[in-house]
Each structure stands twice: as structure tokens, then as C-alpha cells.
Amino acid sequence: MAAAGDTVRGVWDRVTVVLVTRNSAAALPASLGSLPQARRIIVVDALSTDDTVAVAKALHPAVEVIRLTEDRGLGAATNLGIARADGEYLLNINPDTRLSAGCVERLAAAADADANAAGVAPLLTNARGGMELDVMGPSEIRHRKIAGPPAGRFCTWFLTGAVVLWRLSVLRAVGGFDENIFLYNEDADICLRVARAGHGLILEPAATAEHFGGASERITLKSRVRRDWNMVWGHLYYERKHGKPGEAEAAARDTIARGRRDSLIGLVTLQPKKFLTNRAKVRAAEGFLRGDRPWQRK
Numbered sequence: 001m002a003a004a005g006d007t008v009r010g011v012w013d014r015v016t017v018v019l020v021t022r023n024s025a026a027a028l029p030a031s032l033g034s035l036p037q038a039r040r041i042i043v044v045d046a047l048s049t050d051d052t053v054a055v056a057k058a059l060h061p062a063v064e065v066i067r068l069t070e071d072r073g074l075g076a077a078t079n080l081g082i083a084r085a086d087g088e089y090l091l092n093i094n095p096d097t098r099l100s101a102g103c104v105e106r107l108a109a110a111a112d113a114d115a116n117a118a119g120v121a122p123l124l125t126n127a128r129g130g131m132e133l134d135v136m137g138p139s140e141i142r143h144r145k146i147a148g149p150p151a152g153r154f155c156t157w158f159l160t161g162a163v164v165l166w167r168l169s170v171l172r173a174v175g176g177f178d179e180n181i182f183l184y185n186e187d188a189d190i191c192l193r194v195a196r197a198g199h200g201l202i203l204e205p206a207a208t209a210e211h212f213g214g215a216s217e218r219i220t221l222k223s224r225v226r227r228d229w230n231m232v233w234g235h236l237y238y239e240r241k242h243g244k245p246g247e248a249e250a251a252a253r254d255t256i257a258r259g260r261r262d263s264l265i266g267l268v269t270l271q272p273k274k275f276l277t278n279r280a281k282v283r284a285a286e287g288f289l290r291g292d293r294p295w296q297r298k
Contacts, residue, residue: 114202133149
């Protein structure tokens with residue numbers, strides 16, 4: 001019978017960690033610090049202007065860095081990590097997460113128990129200590145929160161992308177993340193495609209992790225504007241791809257109407273954040289209706 005240490009090493013020999021960073025230096029001690037046994041960590045850095053790369057390398061000896069020269073979004077960056085990964089599993093995490101002791105071993109055990117499982121996720125808690133758990137049914141495209149903790153391991157059609165242990169062969173078989181989604185809903189999209197390809201998704205509450213939310217990148221007014229633009233565009237693209245005909249276009253027109261109203265209120269009341277973020281939402285919806293491509297940050 002293998003010793004406990006041998007079991008831990010055996011799991012980590014099969015796992016490549018991939019995370020995408022952008023000005024994430026302050027968040028990395030929590031995430032990388034919770035992966036002491038990791039044998040290979042691929043950090044894809046999206047044009048950080050702080051010391052993210054230096055901090056990552058100093059925190060963990062297993063870190064290797066891919067430095068982007070152009071930021072085409074979270075999905076595109078993650079796909080570079082997928083292409084370079086090896087082993088059976090890919091642990092995809094956000095920088096603003098902290099995994100509990102034994103989390104990855106429990107996720108791998110759940111995946112090993114079901115050869116059809118494409119991905120397994122832990123039970124997440126947020127910065128306030130509350131449960132962060134969204135689920136989706138077999139005929140749904142919109143995930144929703146559930147009120148109480150699950151009694152045990154269960155199948156779902158959605159896993160929050162903050163921490164997921166993916167079967168690498170399945171990720172590659174479905175083509176990785178949709179690079180037309182710059183940010184937001186990239187996790188829902190890949191979950192739907194994986195499920196429609198006949199694979200299962202599992203939530204394993206015996207594995208736990210913390211998701212601080214929003215701490216992956218230092219928040220500035222510029223980043224808020226970018227976030228709101230991408231949130232709107234990603235939502236509308238996802239709705240057009242998976243929803244009923246015409247729903248995305250109707251949602252875009254509604255976003256434009258509300259955004260114009262709220263940006264005007266922000267302008268009149270001298271609230272620059274309200275004005276700029278709502279103007280970004282309007283421009284995203286207008287660009288979506290024109291058929292523009294996702295925003296590429298420079």
C-alpha cells in the first residue's frame with residue numbers, strides 16, 4: 001500500500017496548473033502559496049505592469065511564465081497554457097483563490113472515480129465566508145446560485161471557472177476556450193460544450209477553496225471600465241451563441257437604452273465612474289450589434 005506522501009506525489013505528477021495573471025502580484029501569495037506540492041505551474045501573464053512575474057517566480061520553484069505581447073482575453077491566454085500543459089489533468093485557477101489542504105487530491109479522486117468526468121470543482125467560499133456556488137440544469141444556459149450547501153458530490157452543467165480540475169484530453173478535444181469571449185461567460189460556454197460532447201461535470205464539496213473575487217487584477221477606474229465593457233460583450237455573445245434567436249439583440253438594445261440613461265445621470269450628477277462605466281456598456285452593446293470583435297487591450 002502506498003504511503004500518503006507517495007499518493008500526493010502521484011497526483012501532482014499528473015497535474016499541470018495554469019493561471020492567467022494581469023497585475024496580480026498582491027493576489028499570488030494566496031494562490032501559489034496553497035500549491036506547495038505542484039510540480040508544474042504555467043503562469044500566462046497578460047501584460048502586467050507591476051512585479052507579477054517576479055513575484056510568481058519567487059513564490060514557487062515550479063513556475064514557468066508565458067509572457068503575452070498582446071492581450072486577447074482570458075480564454076485565449078488559458079488556451080496557451082492548455083497547449084503547453086502535459087499530464088492527465090489541468091488545474092485551472094484564478095490568481096485570487098486559495099486552495100485548502102488536500103483540495104486537489106480530492107478533486108483528482110473524484111475525477112478518477114468517473115472516467116467520463118471532464119471537470120471537477122471544489123466548493124468555493126467568498127471573501128465574506130459565504131458559499132459561492134452556481135449550478136445549471138441540462139436544458140439551461142444561465143447558471144444560478146443555490147441557497148444551501150450540497151449534501152455530497154453531485155453532477156451539474158456548470159462549474160465556476162475560479163478553480164476547476166479539467167481532464168486535459170477533453171479540453172483539447174472541444175478546442176479549449178472560445179477566444180471570441182474576451183472575459184466573462186467563458187466558463188459557462190466551455191461547460192456547455194463539454195456537456196454537449198457527452199461528458200460530465202462534478203462538484204466535489206469535500207474539496208474546498210476560497211475565491212476572493214475581483215482581486216486577480218488591481219482595480220482602477222480604467223479596469224472597471226474595461227470590466228464592464230467585456231462583461232456586456234461576453235454576455236451578449238454567449239446569449240447569441242446559446243440562446244434563442246433574437247434574444248441577444250433585444251438584450252443589447254435594452255442595455256443601450258439603460259446605459260445611455262445611467263451615463264447621463266452620472267454626467268449630470270458629476271459621478272465620473274457612473275458616467276464612464278455606463279458609457280462602456282453602451283459602446284459594448286453597440287459594437288456587438290455592429291458585429292465588432294472583442295476588445296483587445298493594448
